[in-house]
Amino acid sequence: MATTITERRLEIIRTYFLKVDEQAPSILDLFTADVQIFFPKFGVARGKAALGRFSRRIAREVAQFKHDIDGLLFTIGGDRIVVEGQELGVTPEGISWPDGVISQGRFCNVFEFQDFLISRLHIYVDPDFTNQDERRIDVYRGGEAS
Secondary structure (H helix, E strand, O other): OOOOHHHHHHHHHHHHHHHHHHOOHHHHHHEEEEEEEEEOOOEEEEOHHHHHHHHHHHHOOOOEEEEOHHHOEEEEEOOEEEEEEEEEEEOOOOOEEOOOOOOOOEEEEEEEEEOOEEEEEEEEOOOOOOOOOHHHHHHHHOOOOO
């Protein structure tokens, strides 16, 4: 059982990742009503309704998530906790990722808290989970861009 505010918040973050993996609607209970979220290509939005919209949209791209919860790395600064980790998943078409070559399944999330609720969640990850952005892959991997 958590004995400090920070330990309790770390438990909440671990619960967040478990609920993402389970696709549990109760995940919304972890957030303030006016939560601010950010995800690449989705942008910045506020509120639980926006978080619900984001969840529905990402479900169109990812049928299954699995986060390495035991391997999460935490950097703590007051009400802000930065989390680095790895994830894997499967698209609705059955394509698994990461491939371990181009995609590594690495992410970084920044959580901010008001007491024991998440008030801000910024997710930093390449949303090209299955390496379909061939032009940029070519540029960054050293190929010739068209």
